[in-house]
Amino acid sequence: MNYTLEKSADVNIITVELVEASLNQSDEFKAYIYSLIDGGARKIVLNLEKVLYMDSSFIGALVGGLKNLLSKNGEMALVNITSDVLALFELTRLDKVFHVYDSIDDAVKSFD
């Protein structure tokens, strides 16, 4: 499985186990996030420490998941974004669309 799920109280911490997150995994990822939300998840932390490259298809799936969650009054946070991916997020202002944190603890606390 490309995603590992851990629970900390009502927070769902998902680690993306991909080095390259791209078109090939974007549909699967979107379906995974949507199924979690359908199952009642409202607080999601995405740990991206292993992702060294992310293409626009995967970013589209990420944005789709966020919009779905926001429409249900949920919250999403991204953590441990690697430097190249973070640079792309900053260049394209996606760091203003997502809440970005340096650690899982910081992200979990932000939901309090």
Added chain:
Amino acid sequence: MKKKILLVDDEQMQLMLLHKLLESSGFIVNKAESVLLAMDYLAKEPVDLIISDIEMDQLDGFEFREILLNNDKLKHIPFLFLTAHNEQMLIQRGLSLKAIDYIPKNIPKEQLVAKINNIFATVDNQQESSISELKLVADKLNLRNVPKNNYQLESFKIDIFHKSFQNHPGGDFIDVIKINDRYTFIVLGDVMGKKWGAWFFSFTFLSYIRSAIRICVFDGNLSVSSIMQKINQVIHFDDFLDDIYSTLSLILIDNEDNTITYSGASDLPILRFNHLTKTIEKHKSKGLLLGFFEEGNFNEQIIPLEKGDILYLLTDGAIDFESNGVKKTDINFFINQLENLNKEDKDFPEITTRIFNKEKYQVDDCSLIQILRS
């Protein structure tokens, strides 16, 4: 681009031999010692060909093939069986599972490589033929999301470069909308996604953008940030585009005042080459992804462009590339290349030929627009 092959065999020695042989023939080769490990690998990485042994512990090659045939994403990957036997019954069973062929384990290297190259050539030909047919239909319907021509205005020359990814149409879209002799809008967008899906939605975005520009201009509104917000609102409330996102760079050229005004939505910075200092500087916009929020936080800025200066608009495909099997996004690398080529006074065709070459393998469709103040 090198083709990727997945080898599946529970005999380590056989795996190593074949791995070495195929790698030395120019393929990227990955190994899996069981069907389960192969499935794990395929969930993460697509490959161009699977070569699998038949007799393996737990799940054998036939069962592996059946699993693949039941998986919509994986069933079309060409599949070869590797066998130590020449039994008719085994061969028949494999071929009935739509395996392309059998390879005896003792096949000479030249024959094996020739067989694999033939498979890749056949697959590529079939793919090209299907794409050609679709393109023909798109051309007949005059469906075009990138203009064919370059444009010469009184004080500005506009050159357009667009390269599709693996010959598939993609989500990049470009438009040049000449309002009158004074005002011309340039639109560069990128629908998130690749190939046909993104291509299809690019037309919806384009028609909204064209309409918004025309309506705003008709009302006397030439503010690019205000036009951007109009486009953003329409897309935000359109259920059809609920889950589809696009970036956008919007430029207004004023041929009379010789000014350029710019607004962007989650686009890459536009780049200005200053012909006096011979350097490139980035101009970032503040706008957020088109349609995500009701208010997109769009700003507009006037970009100073003196005679000889050049402005570049680009999509992410221009800064994404694959090198030695590793994908990267690197805008600074791109800027350095562009700056050096401009210092050498290279023209646009040479710049694009030099930057988008075979050594820098593309991973997405890419677009670059050059606006030269002449």
